[in-house]
Amino acid sequence: MHTIDMDLVEMTLDVMKYTIDRISNVTPELGSPKKEEDLLRMVGETITPEGIGGENAFKLFRDVLVKATVPIDHPRHLAFVPAAPTRAAIMFDLVTSASSIHGAYWMEGAGGIFCENQAMKWLVSLTKLPKGAFGVFTSGGTAANLSALVTAREAWRDEKPEFARERALLLTSNGAHSSIKSMAKVMDADVILIDSEDEYLSGADLKKTIDGLSIQDRNRLFAVVATGGTTNAGIIDDLKTIASICEDEKLWFHVDCAYGGGALAADSVRHLFEGIEKADSITIDPHKWLFSPYDCGAVIYKNLELAKKAHSQKGAYLEIFKDEGAQGFNPADYQIQLTRRLRGLPLWFSLAMHGTNKYKRAIERGIELAQIAAEKIKANDKLELVRPASLSVVLFKRKEWSAEDYRDWTYKNHREGFALVTPSLWKDESVIRFCFINPDTTEEDIDKILKTLE
Ligand SMILES: *Cc1c(COP(=O)(O)O)cnc(C)c1O
Secondary structure, three states: OOOOOHHHHHHHHHHHHHHHHHHHOOOOOOOOOOOHHHHHHHHOOOOOOOOOOHHHHHHHHHHHHHHHOOOOOOOOEOOOOOOOOOHHHHHHHHHHHHHOOOOOOHHHHHHHHHHHHHHHHHHHHHHOOOOOOEEEEEOOHHHHHHHHHHHHHHHHHHHOHHHOOOOOEEEEEOOOOHHHHHHHHHHOOEEEEEOOHHHOOOHHHHHHHHHOOOHHHHHHEEEEEEEEOOOOOOOEOOHHHHHHHHHHHOOEEEEEEOOHHHHHHOOOOHHHHOOHHHOOEEEEOHHHHOOOOOOOEEEEEOOHHHHHHHHOOOOHHHHHHHOHHHOOOOHHHHOOOOOOOOOOHHHHHHHHHHOHHHHHHHHHHHHHHHHHHHHHHHOOOOEEEOOOOEOOEEEEEEOOOOHHHHHHHHHHHHHOOOOEOEEEEEOOEEEEEEEOOOOOOOHHHHHHHHHOOO
16 A cells, blocks of 8 residues: 555646645635535445545546535635635645654654744734743634633632532623534533623623622633634624733633634734733634634643643553653643644744745735725615624625525525625624635625625
8 A cells, every 4th residue: 555656656646736736726616515415426436445546536536526615715705714725834734744743742743843833932922921821733713712621620620629519610702602602511511601792792791790690600610711803793802801800800711812813913903902911821723814724723821831730641651752751842731632733834834934924914914805895885885884894804784685685695606606705693683794814805806796786
C-alpha cells in the first residue's frame, strides 16, 4: 500500500492539479445537495475488496461528488458564517498532512507546536489578557467552549468543595450560540438564558439575574458566558460591565468570540471589545474570520494552570510525555482532545507569509462590506434595514414578504448556483442575513444579490 507505484503517481498529479485549479478559482461552482440514493446511482459503491483505483475514485469526487457541495469561500456565500481560507493556509494544510506530526505532546510535535504557539501568541496579544495567558488550537468553537467551561467548572469545584455535589449552573444571554447550551448538556450543567433586549447582554441585566437567583442556584452558579459578536447579529455584549460583575461575584468570565474574534484585529471596532482583557477564557475560531481552513478553533485562558488541572490526561503509556526530557508545551493538557492534528499550522504559515497587517485589512474589508450593504439597503425602498450593520453582519427585510417568500428566494438562488444567502429571525420576525467574511466579495456581488429582491 505504501510503495510508490504508477497509480500513486497518477493520483498525486490529479490531486495537485485539482488543488491548484481549485485554489486559483475565485468563483467555484456553487453546488447543491442531492439525495443520497441519487449520488449512489451516479457513482456506485466505492468501497470494494480490490479498490476502485485512485484515478477512478478521484474522478468520481471531482466530477460528481464535490458538485453536490457548497464552496464556503464563494464570494456570494453570505449565509451562516462563511469562510475564505487563504491560499497559503490551504497549501500548508496539505503540508501539515504530509508531515504526519502528532500534535498532542511536545516530545513528538515540538517544531510544529512551536509554529502553532507563534500564531497563538499573536491571538493572545489581540485579547490584551495579562502576561501568562495562553491557549491552544481546537477543532472549533464548540470544542473550545467545552474546554473552557469544563476548566471553569473544575476550578469552581476545587474552590468550593462544599458544593461539589451540586449540579453546576451557568448564565448567558439569549444571543449566545447554540453550542453553549449544547455543551452544558454534555457537562450535565444547567443554563439560564438572560432575556436581554436586542440580544445584548449588559452588566445590569446580569446583576439583576444574579440577585434574583435562589440561594441554592446562587451556590451552584460557576460561570458567565458573554458573546463577542453574536452569530446572528454580530452584537458584542457589554464586556466591561459584565467583567466587573463577574469580578465582584467571583464568577468565571468566558467570552465566546468564535465568530467575532477576528475583529479583535480590526482597529475600527476593537474598542467594542473593551473588557475582554478581564476574561478567564476566550474562544476564537480562526476557521471563521481568520481565514484558516476547517477545522481550527482556539481556546485561550488567563490561567493556563487551571486548564491543565482540568484536562491533563493520565495513563501508564502517557507518563513519558510528562518527563523532563520531553519538556515543553503539551497541547493535550489544555483542551478535551488527546491525539490532535496540528490544526494551527496552516494559520501560522499564512500569518508568517502575509504578516498581520494584511489580516487586519482583510477583516476591515468584511466590516466595510457590511456597511456598504447597509447603505444600499437603506437606499432601496423595497427593503428595510432592521438594525445597523454590526461587525460584518447585516439584517434586513424585504417589505411585504412572508417567511415562505424568504425561503423560496433562498432556494431559488441556491438552485441556480447564484448565491447562498439564508433567512434568519430578528425579534421573532423573518429577516435576510448577510455575513461577510470573504474580502473578495465585491460591491457588484451585493448589487446582484439585492437585485434578486426586486
Ligand atoms: C460558530 C460559533 C460557535 C461554534 O463554533 P464551531 O467552530 O462551529 O464549533 C460558537 N460560538 C459562536 C459565537 C459561533 O459563532
